[in-house]
Amino acid sequence: MRTPPPIPVEFEPDFVAGLKTIFEEKIVFNQVLGLKITSLKPERVTARIDMRHELVGHYSYNRIHGGVISAGLDAMGGLACMAAIGARHMDEAPEQRLHRFAKLGTIDLRIDYLRPGIGEHFELRAEVMRLGSRVASTRMEFLGADGKLLSCGSGAYIVS
Structure with a gap:
């Protein structure tokens, strides 16, 4: 017997707006990076x-700094x-769920730089592989404007 797929969760507009405010405004370093959320599921x-x-x-090639890639994927x-x-x-x-993020922090981060980061803009993606009661494991991608994978990463985060 097959298990039916889980019912997709839709976030309320208040939650999405609050999370965007935290991520794009209250975490000031994300402003420095220019990180803007495009999808939140x-x-x-x-x-x-x-x-x-x-x-x-790298000024000769107009290549994005590796630290920007690393910090962006961590975020x-x-x-x-x-x-x-x-x-x-x-x-x-x-509002109650948004307060749960106060203790969130990076435990471990690994980045693999696969190709030079050259382009007008970049897309960043992330997903949680496992969410435990204390630690979450994630996988992230950094892509060029053409959709080509430039860097990838994995991270562990304290969530409680």
Whole structure:
């Protein structure tokens, strides 16, 4: 007997707006990176970084700095955890769920740089592989404007 697929979770507008405010405004370093959420779903989050002169790591090639890639993927892993936690506690009010992120932090981060980061903009994706009661494991991707995978990463986050 097959188990039916889970019913997709839809976040309330208040939760989405609150999470965007936390991620894009209250975490000021995300503003420095230019990270903007493009999709927020329990199973996957996506964002975009537009290339700017301040993000150049190699001036001869106008290549994005590896630290921007690493920090962006780390932030996306955290955002994926926030979305997964938000979906797990749908019985709570949006404001109550947003307070659950106060203790969220990176435990471990690994980034693989596969291709040079050259382009006008980049897409970042992340998903939670496992959400435990204390630790979450994530997988992240950093893609060029053409959809080509430039870097990938994995992270572990404290969630309680």
